[in-house]
Amino acid sequence: MSFSLAHALTGLFWLGALLLLGGLARRASLWQQGRSASVSWLGLLAMPKRYFVDIHHVVAREPAVARAHVAAAGGGVAILLLSALNYGLMLYQGWLDVLLVLMAAVMLLGARMMQARRLQAPPRLSQGRWQVLPARLRLFALGSLLAAGLLFAGPQLGMAGQLIAVVALLMLALGGAELALGIGLGWPMKHAVAGLLHLAFHPRAERFAGKSSDLKPLNLAAGELGVAKVEDFAWNRLLSFDACVQCGKCEAACPAYAAGQPLNPKKLIQDMVAAQSRGSDPAYAGNPHPGREAAVVVKPGEDIVGSVLAAETLWSCTTCRACVENCPMLIEHVDTVVNLRRHLTLSRGEVPGKGSEALANLRNTDTVGGYPLAVRYHWAIDLDLPVLQPGEQTEWLLLAGEGAFDMRYQRALRALVKVLKAAGVKVAVLGEAERDCGDVARRLGDEAGFQRLAKANIATLAQYRFAHIVTPDPHVFHCLANEYPALGGQFDVWHHSKLLEHLLARRAIPLKADATPLPPLTFHDPCYLGRYNDGFNAPRNVLKGIGIKVVDMQRSGRDARCCGWGGGAAFTDIPGQRRIPDMRMDDIRETGTGRVAVACPNCTAMLEGVVGERADVIELAELVAERLA
């Protein structure tokens, strides 16, 4: 009997392997619709490290799920490897059967834990086939356990053994189908194969070596104008969509989703899956884009926006990267949003709300608000702030950014200059030579406008000699530090929080000695400083340095909620149930401090724009200036 069961297992194993390979070939043909991408095959070698280290950093933030996945996936992979050895290669070793039984037990336990979680599934999880997956995996684990157990026990079980063997084979076939057919039919276990390949051929391979949050430039001269159809995505982008496990962590983190704007990042990725599979995958069974139907109609050959996706969905995104930060499969949602926006802006010229006006202002005046460049530093007229002339030099070059036109933020800028002067920092500005950095243009999809501004700024900055750039605007900071290098601009850029931290640490800023203890406050992390650039500690150290205790909000640091401005969302202004800054103000109220420190002109404007009773919004530099001796 053991002889026939073993052979049946061999047959089943190879049948499964063939089905899996066939399915992979079918899926690969879908990925091949995309454009070619420069990927390194060495990624395959790097895959284990990326799987066990990089993914683990994200998954481990939810320890219970991480443990369940380690047990289920680890057990499952071990079962497959041992089966390949013992039955695939027909070794039929008893000790391998013992190992198989052990691994099957581990997998059973993991699948059981996952099933328990599914009983009270949080609403962010997709239902449908995902809901029954743990049961199928249990079936597979149990079948493996029984079969391996039988084979180890030997032929003396007789009739009962034969019966159990048949049941075990059935379980293996049913459960194994989930694994073998998943990749081909777009069932949940697709994520295992596509996920591993995605790790190997990740579109941002550099993120495994360090932070990578810059948008990649389009080659405009070669006619690259963003993504209109599935074929315009690079093939490894299409692959990345198939890695999605529909866990909905992006959905739970997305500020636009919470505000009831028509964007659910999980659904966005699934829309892309539907578009590339031409609707052949099982229907999506999760939350829709708020206020929209879940079902999509895929019309092959048509543009993605307008068929599977509404433009409002794209324009709702604040590019805050909360989704990317939380994605356990390391999918890059923001890249996808911006790639699709680029087509809308560059090709169709369709930017909603005040977005097109902002872009027109940038074209015509080099400022977002349509201001004359000559008035950018009017707030500093009595501060004796040197305006750098070409050829002159300074140690620190201050770029005020668009906040310089905002009367509220001018107070913060004045405070910053006052602090820097008190600390003896040699600082100068560009005056009317300073143009917008191009952040808004780029996030709104106007890559041509961004590149024009960036190149013009790089050429301007080349005329001056300075050691470092300091800016209080995280968007300027991110653009110059991370996105200008691709266009040939290498600068040593500091956000003012880092410079203030540095000066405080060196005791360069003269502080009041007899300072009365200040009331605690909370700190709102700007996305482009925090999640984009890991600048979580500098502003907190500044507050600590001037003797203010920070009471963090529940969502702070890596999980901070966006103020609602980023990505040009304040200009496109897609309506929702609530406003994102109102929700952020609720977060601030929860801390009970009544004051919030900010470190970004746009966060300042958004939070101060909250109507009704609200916390005081104070800029980091203003707080330091208050403590000057």
Place this chain on the structure above:
Amino acid sequence: MKIAVLVSPAVHPVSGRPCAGEADLAALALAQRLPGELQVWYAGAADDAALADYLARGADNIHSLSLSPDSDVLAALGSALQGVDMVLCGARSGGGDGSGLLPYQLAEQLGAALLPDVLDLSKSDRQWQAVQALPKGVRRTLKAGLPLVASVNPRAATAPGWSYARLQQGKIKRKAATGAALAPVVLEPARRARALVAASKVSGHARMQGAIAGGDAKQAGVVVKQGDSVEKAQVVLDYLRQHQLVDF
């Protein structure tokens, strides 16, 4: 039907850079809604970059008549637009020394009807019907047969959004042209508006007195102080009937 749209660069009010003029853009957008073969024309000395906005906002190509800056565009445009059925242009250019007279002069030169400050154009029977914008939101319907020249109100239509792809695909086709010499521009101080003069300098009270109690009984009115309200009303009614101001 051949339609020609005339465009010219405007001066951006903040930066002074050339950009598309509002009214010319509206003319372009209005023309795109009409059936017919569309041509976009420019005459003058502006460079390609100054016309880029029109390409990015919907003009497939622009025929540019290169003229020296000091020449009058009228003659060059007039000869280029021979045989065109309909000419649309902005009611006023967005900058420079534009006087707003071009559509009038062009209509005269082409022997075409002129529809000024048009908000909408539609075909009715064999004629073209235009909705004209008048001050304070008043609208008036005008009709004309072809050929016609229409100057377009900036609020007539919205051009498509600015598109980099259209800018790249659009072509500016340059042709050398000769223009007549521009009449020298004479700048003179604005004339002060003449104050309205009243026909009579007598005070309002005096005029009322004159109306009701003048020496001449025919001109003067009657002050009725006696009688009840019915009798007083009867006097008023008699007066109105006598002067045929009521007919009952």
